[in-house]
Amino acid sequence: MRQAHTVEQVRAAEAALMAKLPEGTLMQRAAAGLAVAVSNFLGGTYGARVVLLIGSGDNGGDALYAGARLARRGAQVTAVLLSSHAHPGGLAALLAVGGRVGATSDIVSADVVLDGIVGIGGRPGLRPDALAAVQLAEQYGVPIVAVDTPSGVDVDTGETPEPHVRAALTVTFGTHKICHLVDPAASACGPVHLIDIGLDLPPAEVQSLQAADVRALYPIPHGESDKYSRGVLGLMVGSPQYPGAAVIATTGALAGPIGMVRYVGPDAVAAAVREAHPEVVGDGRVQAWTIGSGLGDELDVPRIRELLDADEPVVLDADGLKALDDSGDHVDVLATPHAGELARLLGVERATVEAERLKYARLAAERFDVTVLLKGATTVIAGPDGEVRVNTNATPWLATAGAGDVLAGLCGSLLAAGLTPLDAAAVGAYLHASAANLSSSGGPTTAIAVAQALPEATRLLLS
Numbered sequence: 001m002r003q004a005h006t007v008e009q010v011r012a013a014e015a016a017l018m019a020k021l022p023e024g025t026l027m028q029r030a031a032a033g034l035a036v037a038v039s040n041f042l043g044g045t046y047g048a049r050v051v052l053l054i055g056s057g058d059n060g061g062d063a064l065y066a067g068a069r070l071a072r073r074g075a076q077v078t079a080v081l082l083s084s085h086a087h088p089g090g091l092a093a094l095l096a097v098g099g100r101v102g103a104t105s106d107i108v109s110a111d112v113v114l115d116g117i118v119g120i121g122g123r124p125g126l127r128p129d130a131l132a133a134v135q136l137a138e139q140y141g142v143p144i145v146a147v148d149t150p151s152g153v154d155v156d157t158g159e160t161p162e163p164h165v166r167a168a169l170t171v172t173f174g175t176h177k178i179c180h181l182v183d184p185a186a187s188a189c190g191p192v193h194l195i196d197i198g199l200d201l202p203p204a205e206v207q208s209l210q211a212a213d214v215r216a217l218y219p220i221p222h223g224e225s226d227k228y229s230r231g232v233l234g235l236m237v238g239s240p241q242y243p244g245a246a247v248i249a250t251t252g253a254l255a256g257p258i259g260m261v262r263y264v265g266p267d268a269v270a271a272a273v274r275e276a277h278p279e280v281v282g283d284g285r286v287q288a289w290t291i292g293s294g295l296g297d298e299l300d301v302p303r304i305r306e307l308l309d310a311d312e313p314v315v316l317d318a319d320g321l322k323a324l325d326d327s328g329d330h331v332d333v334l335a336t337p338h339a340g341e342l343a344r345l346l347g348v349e350r351a352t353v354e355a356e357r358l359k360y361a362r363l364a365a366e367r368f369d370v371t372v373l374l375k376g377a378t379t380v381i382a383g384p385d386g387e388v389r390v391n392t393n394a395t396p397w398l399a400t401a402g403a404g405d406v407l408a409g410l411c412g413s414l415l416a417a418g419l420t421p422l423d424a425a426a427v428g429a430y431l432h433a434s435a436a437n438l439s440s441s442g443g444p445t446t447a448i449a450v451a452q453a454l455p456e457a458t459r460l461l462l463s
């Protein structure tokens with residue numbers, strides 16, 4: 001499980017640990033890990049030209065001590081001081097081993113820039129001299145390694161209202177921060193490398209499932225299982241306008257853990273579904289529903305509301321989201337909007353949702369009393385009680401028509417097999433992205449190819 005803690009939680013854990021350790025121990029642990037990560041990033045240290053961008057706080061201290069370690073191993077290290085106060089111990093350590101203080105123009109010939117401008121103490125945005133330095137690195141194609149966080153992002157929300165660093169790698173300490181997992185900031189981090197510095201942290205509200213967590217949650221059939229006990233999913237998706245949505249969602253559902261799929265919809269669409277999947281049966285008892293993908297003119301709001309009020313859990317997707325209202329208890333509902341659909345539900349602009357994804361996913365979960373899975377490059381899942389899961393393993397090749405239908409079918413399958421909406425969403429998003437990675441392998445893919453890769457992605461996960 002990857003956990004993302006708030007700045008407040010990190011500060012409290014840091015204070016508790018620092019009280020037990022000699023002064024400076026944590027910064028040395030951070031700097032040692034950072035220096036190794038930078039050395040690995042460069043593929044060696046001797047002769048490498050390293051420029052440090054140094055702000056006024058401990059984030060700059062980390063960068064300076066790491067710079068000293070790199071200088072000791074033969075790197076040419078130059079610190080660019082962006083404030084009148086640089087960490088005194090760190091600066092002395094760098095100068096003592098042959099590092100020097102230089103100017104922004106040194107960036108032009110650097111192999112790497114370390115962003116020690118601000119970390120968890122930073123406010124969003126970059127001051128003019130920091131911005132100029134970062135822009136110079138971008139202009140000359142010099143990669144930036146962010147120390148703890150890319151400076152300028154909002155650490156606790158993942159928002160980027162102001163200019164910020166775009167890192168090729170982020171080296172963080174103690175735990176992940178929310179900006180490492182939630183877009184748009186997450187996309188500015190590059191790969192995130194975590195250095196353990198021994199912090200003792202409480203459970204985090206924002207978590208990201210990893211392979212072992214997904215494996216532990218996946219409903220695996222056993223010797224006593226039959227097709228009913230594995231779970232039966234009802235699909236109310238697709239229309240004469242969008243028959244493909246029904247076929248695609250069914251393919252996603254059948255690639256999940258359930259034993260049977262029931263399709264409910266217009267005869268012509270049902271025929272298309274059965275042509276692709278002869279095993280699909282008609283109306284009857286189900287353990288969960290997937291409703292809404294490609295419903296178009298078939299949208300029947302009163303019927304959907306009846307199902308939302310019934311006992312069986314529901315995945316509500318696409319057009320079906322129009323049936324959601326904020327009266328009543330919908331804790332068994334998993335809503336799967338993209339940013340545009342969530343914006344419509346909440347009466348705000350799409351760009352506003354894109355900019356503040358965590359906030360609006362949480363807001364909708366609370367307002368509609370549902371679990372919200374907000375689709376995008378990183379998927380944010382918010383439960384009605386404030387718990388958040390983030391999925392970060394998707395490829396941009398997954399942004400293809402119908403990919404959402406696959407996810408709706410798969411999540412319904414996981415719900416019908418007994419997972420909670422939060423777990424179904426997190427497991428579904430993880431496997432959906434894994435299947436996309438398999439079927440894409442770095443190139444184009446299609447929704448149906450993603451759905452067809454789901455069994456293999458699941459096999460690889462479970463084996």
Ligand SMILES: NC(=O)C1=CN([C@@H]2O[C@H](COP(=O)(O)OP(=O)(O)OC[C@H]3O[C@@H](n4cnc5c(N)ncnc54)[C@H](OP(=O)(O)O)[C@@H]3O)[C@@H](O)[C@H]2O)[C@@H](O)CC1
Binds near residue numbers: 013
């Ligand atoms: N916690 C831990 O466990 C450990 C933490 N460690 C490290 O410490 C880091 C946190 O250090 P920190 O607390 O000194 O804050 P930090 O981020 O350096 O910024 C501070 C100052 O920057 C300024 N400033 C603010 N916004 C700004 C802006 N937009 N643009 C420019 N300047 C801005 C503002 O000062 P001002 O200039 O306004 O007076 C503010 O006071 C943490 O990220 C990690 O790297 C590790 O060593 C090991 C263990």
Ligand SMILES: Nc1ncnc2c1ncn2[C@@H]1O[C@H](COP(=O)(O)OP(=O)(O)O)[C@@H](O)[C@H]1O
Binds near residue numbers: 399407432
């Ligand atoms: N840039 C991206 N990187 C990775 N995954 C993405 C990106 N953009 C969208 N996705 C994923 O692709 C899928 C698209 O679903 P959706 O928008 O509902 O499309 P459709 O309605 O055509 O099925 C979602 O699972 C979403 O999380």
Ligand SMILES: [K+]
Binds near residue numbers: 147
């Ligand atoms: K930084």
